[in-house]
Amino acid sequence: MRQFIHGIAENNHYQATHLLQILRQIQSRYHYIPEAAIEQLSGLLSIPRTQIISVIEFYSFFHLTPRGRYELLISDSITDHMLGKKDLLDYLAKKLAVAVGAVREDGLVSLENTSCTGMCDQGPAGLVNGYALTRLDRSSIDKIVELVNQQKPLDEWPKELFLVNDNIYKSGLLLDRQMEQGAALKSAFKRGVKATLAEVDKSGLRGRGGAGFKTATKWQFCSEEQQSVRYVVCNADEGEPGTFKDRVLLNSYADQVFEGMTVCAAIIGAKQGFLYLRGEYLHLYDKLQSILNQRRQNGLLGTNILDQGLDFDIEICLGAGAYICGEESALIESLEGKAGIPRNRPPYPVTQGYLGKPTVVNNVETFLAAASIAVNGGDWFADIGTEKSKGTKILSISGDCARPGIYEYPFGTTIQTVLNDCGADDVLGVQVGGPSGTFISNQEFDRKLAFEDLATGGSFIIFNSSRNILDMVHNFTHFFAHESCGFCTPCRVGTSLLQKQIDKIVEGHGSAGDVVALEELCQLVKNYSHCGLGQTAANPIITTLERYPDLYQNRLKEISYEPGFDLDGALTTARRMANRDDAGAHLAQTDAFGSRPVASLPPSLAVGE
Amino acid sequence: MSKTITIDGKVIPFEEGQTIMDAAMAAGVYIPHLCHQPEFTPHGSCKLCTVKVNGRNCSACTFPAADGQDVLNHTEELIEDRKKITQMLFVEGNHFCPSCEKTGNCQLQAVAYHLNMLDNHFPLFYPDREVDASHDEVMVDHNRCIFCTLCVRASHEKDGKDVFAISGRGIHKHLIVNAESGLLKDTDVAATDQAAHICPTGAILIKRTGYQVPIGQRIYDHQQIDQVSLATEHPKHGE
Amino acid sequence: MANKIRVATTSLAGCFGCHMSFLDIDERMLQLAEVVEFDRSPITDIEHCTNCDIGLIEGGVCNSENVHVLREFRNNCKILVAVGACAINGGLPAMRNHIPLEECLNEAYLDGIGVENPKIPSDIELPLLLDQVHPIHEIVKIDYYLPGCPPSADVFWKFLTDLIEGREPSLPYELVHYD
Ligand SMILES: Cc1cc2nc3c(=O)[nH]c(=O)nc-3n(C[C@H](O)[C@H](O)[C@H](O)COP(=O)(O)O)c2cc1C
Ligand code: SF4
Numbered sequence A: 001m002r003q004f005i006h007g008i009a010e011n012n013h014y015q016a017t018h019l020l021q022i023l024r025q026i027q028s029r030y031h032y033i034p035e036a037a038i039e040q041l042s043g044l045l046s047i048p049r050t051q052i053i054s055v056i057e058f059y060s061f062f063h064l065t066p067r068g069r070y071e072l073l074i075s076d077s078i079t080d081h082m083l084g085k086k087d088l089l090d091y092l093a094k095k096l097a098v099a100v101g102a103v104r105e106d107g108l109v110s111l112e113n114t115s116c117t118g119m120c121d122q123g124p125a126g127l128v129n130g131y132a133l134t135r136l137d138r139s140s141i142d143k144i145v146e147l148v149n150q151q152k153p154l155d156e157w158p159k160e161l162f163l164v165n166d167n168i169y170k171s172g173l174l175l176d177r178q179m180e181q182g183a184a185l186k187s188a189f190k191r192g193v194k195a196t197l198a199e200v201d202k203s204g205l206r207g208r209g210g211a212g213f214k215t216a217t218k219w220q221f222c223s224e225e226q227q228s229v230r231y232v233v234c235n236a237d238e239g240e241p242g243t244f245k246d247r248v249l250l251n252s253y254a255d256q257v258f259e260g261m262t263v264c265a266a267i268i269g270a271k272q273g274f275l276y277l278r279g280e281y282l283h284l285y286d287k288l289q290s291i292l293n294q295r296r297q298n299g300l301l302g303t304n305i306l307d308q309g310l311d312f313d314i315e316i317c318l319g320a321g322a323y324i325c326g327e328e329s330a331l332i333e334s335l336e337g338k339a340g341i342p343r344n345r346p347p348y349p350v351t352q353g354y355l356g357k358p359t360v361v362n363n364v365e366t367f368l369a370a371a372s373i374a375v376n377g378g379d380w381f382a383d384i385g386t387e388k389s390k391g392t393k394i395l396s397i398s399g400d401c402a403r404p405g406i407y408e409y410p411f412g413t414t415i416q417t418v419l420n421d422c423g424a425d426d427v428l429g430v431q432v433g434g435p436s437g438t439f440i441s442n443q444e445f446d447r448k449l450a451f452e453d454l455a456t457g458g459s460f461i462i463f464n465s466s467r468n469i470l471d472m473v474h475n476f477t478h479f480f481a482h483e484s485c486g487f488c489t490p491c492r493v494g495t496s497l498l499q500k501q502i503d504k505i506v507e508g509h510g511s512a513g514d515v516v517a518l519e520e521l522c523q524l525v526k527n528y529s530h531c532g533l534g535q536t537a538a539n540p541i542i543t544t545l546e547r548y549p550d551l552y553q554n555r556l557k558e559i560s561y562e563p564g565f566d567l568d569g570a571l572t573t574a575r576r577m578a579n580r581d582d583a584g585a586h587l588a589q590t591d592a593f594g595s596r597p598v599a600s601l602p603p604s605l606a607v608g609e
Numbered sequence B: 001m002s003k004t005i006t007i008d009g010k011v012i013p014f015e016e017g018q019t020i021m022d023a024a025m026a027a028g029v030y031i032p033h034l035c036h037q038p039e040f041t042p043h044g045s046c047k048l049c050t051v052k053v054n055g056r057n058c059s060a061c062t063f064p065a066a067d068g069q070d071v072l073n074h075t076e077e078l079i080e081d082r083k084k085i086t087q088m089l090f091v092e093g094n095h096f097c098p099s100c101e102k103t104g105n106c107q108l109q110a111v112a113y114h115l116n117m118l119d120n121h122f123p124l125f126y127p128d129r130e131v132d133a134s135h136d137e138v139m140v141d142h143n144r145c146i147f148c149t150l151c152v153r154a155s156h157e158k159d160g161k162d163v164f165a166i167s168g169r170g171i172h173k174h175l176i177v178n179a180e181s182g183l184l185k186d187t188d189v190a191a192t193d194q195a196a197h198i199c200p201t202g203a204i205l206i207k208r209t210g211y212q213v214p215i216g217q218r219i220y221d222h223q224q225i226d227q228v229s230l231a232t233e234h235p236k237h238g239e
Numbered sequence C: 001m002a003n004k005i006r007v008a009t010t011s012l013a014g015c016f017g018c019h020m021s022f023l024d025i026d027e028r029m030l031q032l033a034e035v036v037e038f039d040r041s042p043i044t045d046i047e048h049c050t051n052c053d054i055g056l057i058e059g060g061v062c063n064s065e066n067v068h069v070l071r072e073f074r075n076n077c078k079i080l081v082a083v084g085a086c087a088i089n090g091g092l093p094a095m096r097n098h099i100p101l102e103e104c105l106n107e108a109y110l111d112g113i114g115v116e117n118p119k120i121p122s123d124i125e126l127p128l129l130l131d132q133v134h135p136i137h138e139i140v141k142i143d144y145y146l147p148g149c150p151p152s153a154d155v156f157w158k159f160l161t162d163l164i165e166g167r168e169p170s171l172p173y174e175l176v177h178y179d
């Protein structure tokens, strides 16, 4: 092991910034990070062991204790649930004879849930040793169980288990044609770098990662910083449940994305770029590396690109299971080999980003669009869309519809149009923008996709009338509690409290005061959290409570208060040990005589009259 | 002309590079805080210092002061919400003040007193956490840690060591120490380290000193934290 | 005299420290007695409370009987007050919360030091233990909280006189203590 670890450290030039990449390799080899490895790395990278442990314990894909030689993770996205995930997971656990969350006694296999793996159009999905599994059903599970028990190496598993489809059903401005390699760079150099920035500006392109900041302005700010070193980062963390368009773009349009990054580098004067690829997309890694190599061979990356004196290269860094690393400053921390904890702002990444240097962070789709704009000019893009939202938006559509997949629409398109195209009927509502976005009801389908109306990073999950909205809220609320980085109090504690409160209501223990308490808590988490995760974590509750107050009220009992835990259940151990089961050994969840009715509370202060 | 901000209507001068917290405290205006101490790099995690800057919530300890900012600090809404954030800190750990050596000297408790917090409001988590009494002179009671990272910063920035770190994610955050055994006795911590004295709560304690001052005569028994904080952290405030 | 304010008190999983502290209001008790009469309380012999104005609860909820008593108070008191650390956050009894109940019972009745005739008590007269100790606000709705372990006599006095005189009860800084 010493030699193995020394080798990895050497390949990574003993750089602590590469800690995540190093740990990924160790985890993949040993299925955990052994104590001896921590000790050794601490010496080789000259960082305290505590720093290594805090990274291991932050990311879902790293472990301090051994996982199975086959690490099976099943996606816990609401879309997987809608496709029957729960039954499948139970079936898998039973077949493998391992509990969810545990390692089988022989150490061969471990099973666990994981946050959305970005396969919502082809779920239920999972990961085995980091590689994506799609379209799970009983027969593929039977096969997997057999392969595991036979200890077949992954490369001997049937390819169809790992088949990932693009499912592009509607293409527009961006997806219609594949750009020729080098075309955007050639146009940019021909037009001139400054003039190209002016075209990006004219195009009105705004960031596609969610916040919608104007791209040209970001690039401009970065280029104006008085620093000689700058960086370009492509955010391919795509962790928002229900989003998978960046996966498709990197699978089939990667050249164009890299080209967008290179154009950006030429404009801002960066020599180094990073593609931060979520760990769940490991299956794309080799392909992307070979595209980068090809580009180097073709003079589109490396030194003196297209003989224009531009030096720029791109490195791919893999994440390790943390939604928060999609937040740009957390992403930068992660790139630096640390836990993904959002930084204090200001300073923003454009002034102090990677290693404290000015850094542009953009979404995959943003770079893709920028490359097209470099070729076709700003007007070509700005002619389409609405006043404040130019061009098109690529949607990831999943949930209850006939054709889940990728759809590209001009901004301004109505929800109804989208629903018609993907074959969705009997729709109850749509979650636009993922759990951090908005739930809209079937009364609002004339609303439009646009920053000025329904802004979205691209997640579009459809629910038909057989679905229970509270199940969705429950799933999303658990997602945020699981993904909170824990840095700030309102989100660390607040998301867990939201989870407790929602569980209480969903499980039928809610009482009159609970919805008020819930609303109050939502506002607290929203208004006081440090970053976008906490600030949006209450959105599933807020947006559904606004639209379906009855849904919540109906779950509440007409009493002033009910415990949030199972009272009678809390006596189980004592009953068993005392060997009792008489009436006195049980407790009703609510008072038999009925606790005070709501109306007589709060008590009046004018007592004794 | 020096630059100024206003806090609750009061005009307060500041120097370039100062945060709202720096400017306020220097001018004798207390903003509640737990994860902040002026000698250390601001952290911005507890969110107790949240103020409204031109209508937007910001952490005073990290947000730079800028000319003309209109800051609200002592409003009913902010006080109520800060109380709830404090209650969150109480329920996520195990704070049984009657059995805590730090009672009366504890900043978490003092802030709670200052905000007139009478109950916990939220359900309690009762997490299962350890006490590390392995070291001869210094002990860590994880039940009371609020993850302010002051000990982490003090150890790194002042003591030139890295005894402490915060590990884990979300609600599973926890303090770890720099030793293979995971025990304080195997670290290079010393009772003279600043890190051993900086903890705002009773999570890091120096052994055998707890009851030198009787309960009832402790720092916050008679003085509110706003006064204590201004006097100790900004002795020259208002000059 | 018909209109005296009816006060009931009880100790659940507490140490009676709060009751002792209440009695520390000393001679002010006489003043109080002019406007207050005590219903169910350790200081009276009344077994069940009926139609009270104020219920003062000391201690948290650790067993089934605590739940019944607490509910009786909630059903019969206009204003229910959590008195002391144990009622508010479980207090010292809640320090058992991270130890599984099974271990607690084993230690106490089976394999602890000095245990004679090891046997888990089993009698329908005995209340069963809950697996954790809970603050009372997690079982019923609580109207006011008096922190302290115990709250000082002055806290009781200030709170009750506020209520009796029709003011919204409040505690000044000097009276807020958790120890
Ligand atoms: C919790 C959280 C998760 C995010 N995840 C992503 C993501 O997966 N991909 C992305 O491009 N942006 C994500 N963002 C937004 C980024 O912080 C940032 O705004 C974006 O990458 C900027 O690129 P753009 O201007 O091209 O949109 C996330 C933000 C937050 C708060
Ligand atoms: S809001 Fe949540 S995710 Fe963001 S910094 Fe705070 S704890 Fe971390």
Ligand code: SF4
Residues within 6 Å of the ligand: B094, B095, B096, B097, B100, B101, B102, B103, B104, B106, B107, B108, B109, B144, B201, B202, B203, C178
């Ligand atoms: S650390 Fe402070 S708040 Fe916590 S128990 Fe000790 S005195 Fe109380």
Ligand code: SF4
Residues within 6 Å of the ligand: B144, B145, B146, B147, B148, B149, B150, B151, B152, B164, B175, B198, B199, B200, B201, B203, B204
């Ligand atoms: S031990 Fe104390 S100083 Fe260190 S993080 Fe915890 S609360 Fe802060």
Ligand code: FES
Residues within 6 Å of the ligand: B032, B033, B034, B035, B036, B043, B044, B045, B046, B047, B048, B049, B050, B059, B060, B061, B062
């Ligand atoms: S003091 Fe500012 S966030 Fe803690």
Ligand code: FES
Residues within 6 Å of the ligand: C013, C014, C015, C016, C017, C018, C019, C058, C059, C083, C084, C085, C086, C087, C091, C092, C148, C149, C150, C151
């Ligand atoms: S019983 Fe009064 S404080 Fe515990």
